[in-house]
Structures are given as C-alpha cells and as structure tokens.
Amino acid sequence: MNGSEPQYLKFVGTNSENNYRFTLDTYQDDGLKFRLTLDRINEKSPAYFTLDDLNDENYWEPMFRQYTKQLAGEEMLAQNNIKQIYVNGVALLDNQFAGYCDALKYVEINASGNYEIPDGCFAKGTAKNYSIKQIICNVEGTLTLGNNVVDANAGGLTVSTSKAAVAQVWYDYKTSNNAAFALLLNNEAYEGGYDANAPAITGVNATYTINETASNISIPNMGISVSTTQYGTASSFVLNSFTATTTGNVTEVFMDYAVYPEGHGGEQHSWTQIHATANGDGTWTANSNVNLMAGLASNTTYVFECAFNTNPSDKGDRAHYPTDGSHIRITFTTGEMPSNFVMDEPVIEMNGSDPSYIKFVGTNAANNYRYTLDTYQDDGIKFRLTLDRIDPTKPAAVTLADIVDENYWEPLFSRYTLALAGFEMLARNNIKKLIVNDVALLPNQFVDYCDAMKEVSINAEGDYNIPNGLFAQIDAENYGIKKLVCFVGGDLTLGDGVVEPTAGGLTVYTYLEDIARTWYDYKKNNSAAFVIYLNDEPYVPSDPAIVSVSTVYTVNGTTKTQAIPNAGEEVNDDAFNGITSFVLNSFTAATTGDVTEVFMDYDIFEDGLDGRQNQWKQMYATANGDGTWTASTPINVLAGLDSNTTYSLVISFNTNPGDYGRAHFPTNGSHIRIHFTTGDLTTGIDAMQTGFVTDKSEIYDLQGRRVNTNYKGIVIQGGKKFLK
Structure with missing residues (x-):
C-alpha cells in the first residue's frame, strides 16, 4: 500500500487438474x-479451461469482485479493468473474453505447439468502443482460428507475429472475413504468399570439435537463439561439418557463421557462408573443417554463431529453414594467443623533451595488411593512420579479432602515450588523417573518429565497398571530416549511413566519373549535404536530358511561341476565346548527353474533365545533329470539337528522370495548359490544316501525276496533302 492506496496487487490461482496457473x-x-x-x-x-472453472469462487472474476469490495468499498468487474492478457499455451473457451473488449488493450498468445483461438474469443460483436489495439501471436506449431475470433470491423486493431505460417493463417482469416485489422510479419505489412509446401530445409545438424572433443548439435527451428552453449577456455575450436535434410525442389543449401567478441553482436561482423553438396536423396553435406580460432585475441571471450537466415519468401530454388533466423550460439574464451600483428621497432624522435616524429608499424600477415601510425607537421605535430594491402593478389581486411588485439593501433597508442606523456590518450581523439589503400574495413569502424579526423583518402585498384556507418557520427555539429578523397578503379558500393548526411562541411573528391556518380546517387537518395568534386570542379551528372523545350501554335491567325518550364509546374494561357482555327505547328528541343529519342505528350479535352480520362498522344521530333530537335507536323487542335465549348490543350514532358537512356525533361511533370473557347464550328468543314509547299521535293496531284509549282488546287508533297 501507498498510504490508503494500493501500490501493487497480485493474485495467483493454480488449477493443477487442468494444468494452468493464472496471475x-x-x-x-x-x-x-x-x-x-x-x-x-x-x-x-495440455492446459485448458472448463466451464466449471468459470463458476469457481476462486476464478479471477468473483475473486476480483470480492477483493475490490474490501479495498474500495464497492464491487468491480475484472472484465472492465483488465488491460493486458498474456496466454502461454493454455486453451481457452468460446467467447471467453468477449466481454473484456471494452477495456482490454493488448493480447499476447504464445504456444510451443499447435494452438486454436476459439470462436468469438475476442469478439465483442460490434466495432463500437472495441478497445483491443494489438494482438501478438507466436505459435510454433499450427495455428487454427475459429469463427469471429475478433470483430471484423475493428480497424484500430493490429495483429503481429514473427512466424510466416501464423501470418498466413491470420491473412486467410482477414480476407475471408473482410476484416479491417492490420497484419504485420516481423514488423512489416504482410500481404500473403506463404506456402507450407515450398522448398525448405527440414533439419540441420552441425558438428564441431572444441579442445579435441567432438560435439554434434541440432539447430532448432525456433527463430530465436534458444541453444546457447558455454565453454571455458578453448585451446582449439574447429567447425567440422554440417548436414541438412530438405523437401521440395531445393537447389542450394548453405549456412552462415561468424565469430565475434562477446558484446559486439553478430550484425557488426561479416558473415561467412559454407555451401553444402547434395547427396541426391534430399540430404546435404558440407565438410568444412574451419579453424574458428584463427586470428583471435588472447584471453578474450568470443561467440561462435551459426545460422540459417535465408528468406522464406525465396520459394523455388533456394532452400529456407522453416523459421527465418534459427541459429545457435557457442560462447568460449581463448587462452594465451599470439598477436596477429608483428610490430616493427617504434621510431620516436625527440626535440628536447617533446617528440618531433613518431612512427609505429604493425603487420598482420594473416589478414594481408599493414598499418602505419605516424606523425606529420601541420601547425604542430599531428597523427595519421595508413592501411596498406601487402599482397595485391590477395584480399586484405580488418577483422573484429584485430580490434581487440593488444597490438591494434588503439591499445598501442594508449600504451605509448602513457609512457611518453604520463597519461593514456586515445588514437580516435588524435588521428587527423586516414589513408586506406585497398584494405576492407568493418561497419562503424571509424564512427568514433569523426570528431577529430579531418581528412580521409580511400584508394583501391579493383572493386571496393565502404561499409555501413563507417564515418557516420550522429552529431553533425561537431563532425570533423572536411575532405574525403575516393579513387576506386572498379565498382564502388556505399553502405547505409557511410557519412553523416547533414554534415555540410564535407567535400568528396574523385577524378573518376563512375565514382562521382555513385556518390551523387548516395547524396540524392539520402538527402545528404556534402559537396562532390570531379577533377577539381563541382560535379554535375551528365545524364541524357532535355534542357529546353519550346512550342509554336497559331490561333485565329496569330502565332505564339511558348517555352515549357523546367519547374514541374503548370503555365496557363487563357487568352483565347471564340476560336475558329487553332494549329499546333511544331516544337523544338535542346538536349545534352546521349539522347536517342525526344517526344512530347499532348491531349485536348473539355474543361472539367481530367486529361488522364482521354488518350494522350505523342509528337516525335527529328534530330538536327547538333543537340537540337525539331517536330513540325502541324496538328489541327479543333478537329472534332464542338462549337462554343471550353477546352484545354495540355502539352507535357512527363518522362521519368530515372530513365537515363532516353531523354527526359529535368523536372518531371513540367507542362503548359492552354484554355480556349471555340467559336462557331458548324460549317461542316474542319478547320483547314495549315501547311506549305517547299521547292525541295516533288509535287503530285491527287491522281499521282507530277506537277510543277504553278499548279493550283490540292497537291501531295512528302506524303501529305496541301491546298495550293
């Protein structure tokens, strides 16, 4: 109690006969x-309720009334006060909680085997005042849903699960009952598609040897890390093999594994795949014999994790374990391990009592790289870190094991600064320049360096990946990096959040167009503030594009030229009334880049109607050979229109800027709209097409006979009819 008010209440009732306990x-x-x-x-x-339980004096409803009368002086109903219900493997009765749905907010149902939610269990019968907002449902076996388990019209309800098979049961219920609730699988909207008969891995066993003792462990189909084994000090640890059994048309089986220091989390490590070979009878075998202790640090606790994380939605050619994320973890501690780094003799040059030059070199032959931590002069002594690949024919990479090595630059820097200055300093707070030459880095490896670091240079002869979060300090206000030079000879890929997007003081430099384009796309997709320079000039992408467009039209004998704006907006012209002749004469365009096609969309429709209800037509232009294009096929705008009616002529460039091969107007949706009102068009003759006869091609009469330029009447020139 807290004075006269209860601070915490708890009632526990055990029904041993029916094998359940309520709290x-x-x-x-x-x-x-x-x-x-x-x-x-x-x-x-099995655990279950019976009707007799509902009438028992110690069932929670009568018990709740009894105790609330004692405590508050009046009886209250549990169904009006319970806000959350957790059901863990206990079978319920039909309509058991229907009366709770005015007050109940949250329901969680968990079962390790098959489970049925019975008829009307959480169905109030009306969506009005239906209070349940969330149902979490995780059933390892087969889920069965009775009739009307929830109110179909309860649009505020969300059902969530981490099991694809469970999501599909709820999806089928939702569609067959036209229910309004939202459905989430692993926190994402689920739209159906799970197939229990899809190709699948039905069982997996891994064999490993630790301290010369062989062990075999089955990876559970639970979608959680339920199997964790703890070892003491390990002197040897080998992943020998794994076997799997499959059903369906399976063409590939593999296992992911990682070894990482405890507390770092497997998501920070690059996972390695071991692929199995089919035995031809639905079984698969991989004899890997991987030394899991290679490169590990001394006296450090590690986690070996192996997992089957393929996606259950990939049905057909790649096997999936029935529940995504099934895995095991084995925790072990290393003994005294040799350092991965061979250290050169440090160079420490002094100027009196102050160091004038410092140099540390550590070589990691196993991972094929060398680091050099040395100083340079820039308004005082500053530190820079250089990572070099040793053998250009082999990959070079920093590993999590390196980070905890005693000779990694961070602990080494702390040791030497303690010896030289009398107190420990951190390399991350002192390194001003980072130079990476073809060495793969870890996600987030330098995120803590971004307060102090000013300049980064990344160089690679072939393909290179800058991993997630590498230079992405959350605080843009104190973001130190001002210059990032990036020269990659192959394909560059950028992970998520490689730099702080709001850091406006950062400039990325390169001399390669493809690399500039990769950074440009990253900048655009992440709304980043950094600047890109290509060959020391601000980078402007050279996508094929239409840079200007003008149209020419003649109304009642008056010719007007109108440019289409590059602003994604509409330009209106309302100056035309009583129109009896209206010809769209031509359009011209100027382009940049490798443009192979230019056309203009146009439509004519009565005001009050949406142009999308009609069929848009195209006018194609011909290239002039100098980056300009011209289309001069006259179009009679008034053909087929009614008299004394208001229309719109809309001319638009709506192609997508992402279509790099074909010309696009820089801003999608730029267009003009010409409003006009027709005059008297009831003569029975459409407005005459405006045209002209040139002296450059032959002229024929309607019978196909060639005539000279003095001929009067209807003629044919260039496949078109003209009045001469």
Missing part, C-alpha cells in the same frame, strides 16, 4: 492497471 497483478501505466497472465504448468501435458 492477476498490476503494472504502472499512467496509473495502476491490471493484467492477466495464463501459464501452462507442465509443458508435457
């Missing part, structure tokens, strides 16, 4: 709230 207790959420938890006692026996 009715309170929790704090903007005041004291009640929750009900139903637990199965013996996991090997």
Whole structure:
C-alpha cells in the first residue's frame, strides 16, 4: 500500500487438474492497471479451461469482485479493468473474453505447439468502443482460428507475429472475413504468399570439435537463439561439418557463421557462408573443417554463431529453414594467443623533451595488411593512420579479432602515450588523417573518429565497398571530416549511413566519373549535404536530358511561341476565346548527353474533365545533329470539337528522370495548359490544316501525276496533302 492506496496487487490461482496457473497483478501505466497472465504448468501435458472453472469462487472474476469490495468499498468487474492478457499455451473457451473488449488493450498468445483461438474469443460483436489495439501471436506449431475470433470491423486493431505460417493463417482469416485489422510479419505489412509446401530445409545438424572433443548439435527451428552453449577456455575450436535434410525442389543449401567478441553482436561482423553438396536423396553435406580460432585475441571471450537466415519468401530454388533466423550460439574464451600483428621497432624522435616524429608499424600477415601510425607537421605535430594491402593478389581486411588485439593501433597508442606523456590518450581523439589503400574495413569502424579526423583518402585498384556507418557520427555539429578523397578503379558500393548526411562541411573528391556518380546517387537518395568534386570542379551528372523545350501554335491567325518550364509546374494561357482555327505547328528541343529519342505528350479535352480520362498522344521530333530537335507536323487542335465549348490543350514532358537512356525533361511533370473557347464550328468543314509547299521535293496531284509549282488546287508533297 501507498498510504490508503494500493501500490501493487497480485493474485495467483493454480488449477493443477487442468494444468494452468493464472496471475492477476498490476503494472504502472499512467496509473495502476491490471493484467492477466495464463501459464501452462507442465509443458508435457495440455492446459485448458472448463466451464466449471468459470463458476469457481476462486476464478479471477468473483475473486476480483470480492477483493475490490474490501479495498474500495464497492464491487468491480475484472472484465472492465483488465488491460493486458498474456496466454502461454493454455486453451481457452468460446467467447471467453468477449466481454473484456471494452477495456482490454493488448493480447499476447504464445504456444510451443499447435494452438486454436476459439470462436468469438475476442469478439465483442460490434466495432463500437472495441478497445483491443494489438494482438501478438507466436505459435510454433499450427495455428487454427475459429469463427469471429475478433470483430471484423475493428480497424484500430493490429495483429503481429514473427512466424510466416501464423501470418498466413491470420491473412486467410482477414480476407475471408473482410476484416479491417492490420497484419504485420516481423514488423512489416504482410500481404500473403506463404506456402507450407515450398522448398525448405527440414533439419540441420552441425558438428564441431572444441579442445579435441567432438560435439554434434541440432539447430532448432525456433527463430530465436534458444541453444546457447558455454565453454571455458578453448585451446582449439574447429567447425567440422554440417548436414541438412530438405523437401521440395531445393537447389542450394548453405549456412552462415561468424565469430565475434562477446558484446559486439553478430550484425557488426561479416558473415561467412559454407555451401553444402547434395547427396541426391534430399540430404546435404558440407565438410568444412574451419579453424574458428584463427586470428583471435588472447584471453578474450568470443561467440561462435551459426545460422540459417535465408528468406522464406525465396520459394523455388533456394532452400529456407522453416523459421527465418534459427541459429545457435557457442560462447568460449581463448587462452594465451599470439598477436596477429608483428610490430616493427617504434621510431620516436625527440626535440628536447617533446617528440618531433613518431612512427609505429604493425603487420598482420594473416589478414594481408599493414598499418602505419605516424606523425606529420601541420601547425604542430599531428597523427595519421595508413592501411596498406601487402599482397595485391590477395584480399586484405580488418577483422573484429584485430580490434581487440593488444597490438591494434588503439591499445598501442594508449600504451605509448602513457609512457611518453604520463597519461593514456586515445588514437580516435588524435588521428587527423586516414589513408586506406585497398584494405576492407568493418561497419562503424571509424564512427568514433569523426570528431577529430579531418581528412580521409580511400584508394583501391579493383572493386571496393565502404561499409555501413563507417564515418557516420550522429552529431553533425561537431563532425570533423572536411575532405574525403575516393579513387576506386572498379565498382564502388556505399553502405547505409557511410557519412553523416547533414554534415555540410564535407567535400568528396574523385577524378573518376563512375565514382562521382555513385556518390551523387548516395547524396540524392539520402538527402545528404556534402559537396562532390570531379577533377577539381563541382560535379554535375551528365545524364541524357532535355534542357529546353519550346512550342509554336497559331490561333485565329496569330502565332505564339511558348517555352515549357523546367519547374514541374503548370503555365496557363487563357487568352483565347471564340476560336475558329487553332494549329499546333511544331516544337523544338535542346538536349545534352546521349539522347536517342525526344517526344512530347499532348491531349485536348473539355474543361472539367481530367486529361488522364482521354488518350494522350505523342509528337516525335527529328534530330538536327547538333543537340537540337525539331517536330513540325502541324496538328489541327479543333478537329472534332464542338462549337462554343471550353477546352484545354495540355502539352507535357512527363518522362521519368530515372530513365537515363532516353531523354527526359529535368523536372518531371513540367507542362503548359492552354484554355480556349471555340467559336462557331458548324460549317461542316474542319478547320483547314495549315501547311506549305517547299521547292525541295516533288509535287503530285491527287491522281499521282507530277506537277510543277504553278499548279493550283490540292497537291501531295512528302506524303501529305496541301491546298495550293
């Protein structure tokens, strides 16, 4: 109690005959709230409610009324006060919680085997005042849903699960009942598609040897890390093999594994794949014999994790373990291990009592790189770090094991600064320049260096990946990096958040167009503020583009030229009334880049109607050979229109800027709209097409006979008819 007010209440009732226990207790959420938890006692026996339980004096409803009368002086109903219900493997009755749906907010149902949610269990019968906002449902076996388990019209309800098979059951229920609730699988909207008969891995066993003792462990189909084995000090650890059994048309089976220091998390490590070979009978074998202790640091606790993380939606050619994310973890501690780094004799030159030059060199032959941490002069002594690949024919990479090595530059820097200055300093707070020459880095490896670091240079002869979060300090205000030079001879890929997007003081330099383009796309996709320079000039992408467009049209004998704006907006012209002749004469365009096609969309429709209800037409231009294009096929705008009616002529460039091969107007949706009102068009003769006869090609009469330029009447020139 807190004075006269209850601070915490808890009632526990055990029904041994029906193998369940209920706990009715309170929790704090903007005041004291009640929750009900139903637990199965013996996991090997079924747990269930009976109608007799509902009438028992110690069932939570009568018990709740009894105690609330004692405490508050009046009886209250549990169904009006319970806000959360947790059901752990206990079978419920039809309509058991239907009366709770005015107050109940949250339901969680968990079962290690098959489970049925019975008829009307959480269905109030009307969506009005339906209070349940979330149902979490994780059933390892087969889920069955009765009739009307939730109110179909309860649009505020979200059902969530981490199991694809469970999501599909709820999806089928939702569609067959036209239900309004939202459905999430692993926090993403689920739209169906799970197939229980899809190709799948049905069982996996891994064999490993630790301290010369062989062990075999089965990877569980639980979608969670339920199998964790703890070892003491390991002198040897080998992943010998794994075997798998499959069903369906499986063409590929592999296992992911990683070894990382405890507390770092497997997501920070580059996972390695071991592929199995099919035995031809639905079984697969991989004899890997991987030394898992290679390159590990001394006296450090590590986690070996192996997993089957293929996506269950990849049905057909790649096997998936039935529940995504099934895996095991084995924790072990190394003994005294040799350092990965062979250190050169340090160079420390002094100028009196102050160092004038310092140099540390560490060589990691196993991972094929060398680091050099030395000083340079720039308004005082400054530190720079250089990472070089040793053998250009082999990959070079920093590993998590390197980071915890005693001769990694961070602990080494701390040791020497303690010896030289009398107190430890951190390399991350002192390194001003980083130079990376063809060495693969870890995600987030230099994120803590971004306060002090001013300049980065990344060089690679072939393909290179800058991993997630490498230079992405969250605080843009104190972001130190001002210059990032990037020269990659192959393909450059950029992970997520490689730099701080709001760091406006950063400039990226390169001399390669493809690299500039990669950074440009990253900048655009992440709304980043950095500047890109190509060959010491601001980079402007050279996508094929239309840079200007003008149209020419003649109305009642008056000719007008109108440019289409590059602003994604509409330009209106309302100066035309009583129109009896209207010809769209031509359009011209200027382009840059490798443009192979230029056309203009146009449509004519009555005001009040959307042009998309009609069929847009195209006018194609011909290249003039100098980056300009011309289309001069006259179009009679008034053909087929009614008299004394208001229309719109819309001329538009709506191609997508992402279509690099074909010309696009820089801003999608730029267009003009010409409003006009027709005059009297009831003569029965369409407005005459405006045209002219040139002296450059032959002229024929309607019978196909060639005539001279003095001929009067209707003639044919260039496949078109003209009045001469």
